[in-house]
Amino acid sequence: MEESVQTTFNEGGAEITVTNATNIGGNSGLLDMSFIDDLKNVTNVSDAVGQLSVSESPESYSQSKNIMGNMFYGINASKLNLAGISDVNGSIFDENSFEAIVGVRYCELNNVSIGDNITFLGHDFKIVGTFETGIVMKDNAAYISLDTLQNISDTQEVSSILVKTSEGANDTVVSQNIRDKYENVSTLTSSEMSSMLDDVIGILDTASLAISGLAIFVGAIGVVNTMVMTVYERTKEIGVLKSIGWKSKKILTMILGETLVLTTLSGIIGSILGILIAEIGIRLIGTNRFSLVYTPKTFILAFGITIIVGIIGGVYPAYKASKLAPTEALRYE
Amino acid sequence: MELIRLTNVLKQYDGGAVTALNNINLSIESGSFVSIIGPSGSGKSTLLNMLGALDSPDSGQVIINGVDLAKQKDLSDFRRQEIGFIFQLHNLLPNLNVQENVEIPLMDAKMSEKDKHRRALIFIEAVGLLDKRKQKPNKLSGGERQRVAIARALVNFPSIILADEPTGALDTKTGRKVLDVLRFVHESINATLIVVTHDRDVAKLAERTIEIRDGQVINDYYNR
Structure with missing residues (x-):
């Protein structure tokens, strides 16, 4: 399982996730869109994309099939690979549309498939594709156009920025450079993330x-x-x-x-x-x-x-x- | 021919506070029928346990059939081959039927299962219970249970049969029947029969009576 987690994090996805240091689970610590271009200029950063995550709490626990609520991610369709989504069954959503791609676990829990409509924040989204990453949180979520999600959630900012490093670059060094350059952000590399998961798995195993x-x-x-x-x-x-x-x-x-x-x-x-x-x-x-x-x-x-x-x-x-x-x-x- | 010899056998309990056998000297002939009589606590059951290799003396010597029991490392083989025990309360295994109970001592015998069954049936027939061979002990009367115990004690053709109050839990009539069976099989296989009893009428049936009190032989006589 641990090996599988490490592989999943490294396969094609971003190596570093940058968030606002003041973000403690709420929406208070969003990042400005302009920061994406700033990060692209950091040494050994080859690409970066903003991602907005918004969850809709279930009206009541007993009615929800997903105990975590419905999680929607907004991202540029062309940069889905940085979110670890490389293969999509069906098609990818169009920008500024009310189309969505959803994880396989989401489909199972909500009994939906390609062609069905799902409702989020009062808006209907048509499922145009499905994906599987092997990471429960992502497979349990829907991905839509970043612009659309920003519009319906009334924000122009992003929750996190996914950073892809240059080939051969040391992720830890790049991560440290970002933190040194920008004081108000925190970074998490994929290896740190898998290490954290390893710790959780270790605790569960114990x-x-x-x-x-x-x-x-x-x-x-x-x-x-x-x-x-x-x-x-x-x-x-x-x-x-x-x-x-x-x-x-x-x-x-x-x-x-x-x-x-x-x-x-x-x-x-x-x-x-x-x-x-x-x-x-x-x-x-x-x-x-x-x-x-x-x-x-x-x-x-x-x-x-x-x-x-x-x-x-x-x-x-x-x-x-x-x-x-x-x-x-x-x-x- | 001498089968059993006890020389200065001493057995004490509770760190010497109770003396069960006090320097007993005894000799018993092979094939004889001996009764040991005495009041409760006189030491007769302790003596029977010594003779049956179930207990060992604190000092003195117990020699049975030429074997010094103190020099034997494991007495289980000796018990299985030489001794047949009959208890006051039969002590049959409740989950086994009559035939299975009788076959227990044959479990390690080097013979086929068929021969074991045949041997057991011979003794079950000898005690008159062939028709009840498949019954469990709880379906039998007290006398019948004691007859099963006799068959079990004899199935290995022991050289010594030790019976501890074999009629103690039976009424007079049933007790007499059990003793008749015991005498009959004892004579049939020519084994030495030693019966512990507190009943003088039962004791009189033996050729020889040994009277014990306070761990000592106080009387030793032949009845005929």
Whole structure:
């Protein structure tokens, strides 16, 4: 995934994104259009394009299929490649028109396709093309003419400027040059962006690992508890088996075998219940927001962990049972 | 021929506070029927556990069939080959049927499954339960369960059968029937039968009675 993110950011798109340093998520920190030409004059900058992003919040959360609201980007049609959009299925929107190209995820969520109309800020836009970048935020958005978006949102400025560096140039150096030259802007290179995403992915991975670890720990305690109780309940039986000549090793194998059967069965039942609960859950939440993915790897991993937990959980009670003195076991009530 | 010899066997519990067996010396002949009698807490069950290689003495020597038990690393093989145990409360495994319970001691025996079944059925028939071989213990009466326990104890052709109060949980009539079965199979395979009891009438059925009190042999006599 991390490699895919890095590749996606680098493929044909701008290497540096420039924003107003005072922009903290709102519209207050826009950039003047004239700044685009200023940036073109910076050493090793080969091209630059302004991009305006405007989102329309859903009227109500429950009615929206996109929990982030509808995001529209305005950009010059000829510079779409700087936004990372290289292949468009259909055609590209005309400048100053009410045409749009939309991401594949947007199409899925809103159940629209080429030829359909979508409404944004009270205006109808005709979908003339679709695209896929592999970046969720872009694939979940629509791109229209910059002039049109500026007109309907009543601004002549842009939210960010996408900068393409010259071939062989060091993006970090160019980025630093821009910041040195213009105090009120902040820059983000594609490698910094992917690094940030890497960090997010890393945090998600760690959180996922911690949750899995906790589940495994709780599961292991459950297995140990169940097996210890089973051994206690069968103490006398173990005493009888020992008195008629069963070896400690055989009793150890028997208890461990039972643990494995128990954990394998629980793995099967757990998997079935997990699928059922997930399917029911996704239907309760809504049909289009999330999709469930079942891979053989997930089930192999789950079963592997179940069996390892079973072995670990079964070893202690099995060892304890095998070491019981027959006379003690026979006296147990 | 001497089968069992106990020499100065001492067994204490609770760090020496309780002396279960106090320097016991005993010799038992092969093929004999011996009863061990004594009040509760006299040490008779501890003695039976020593003879069955389930427990080891703190000091002294237990020699069975020429084998010094203290010198054996793992007594499980010895128990399986030489000893047949019958408990007061039968201790059958509830999830197994009569035949499966009787076959448990044969689990590691080097014989085919068919031979194991055949061997088990011989003893199930000997205790009169062939028609109930597929039934679970909870479907049997107390006497029937004890007969299954007898079949299980004998299926390995042990040289010693140890019975700990085998009629203790049964009424007099059923207890007598169980003892008749026990005597019959003991004579059939010529095994040494040692029965622990507190019932003098049961003790009298044996050729020899050993009376124990406070961990010591206080009387040792032949009944006929």
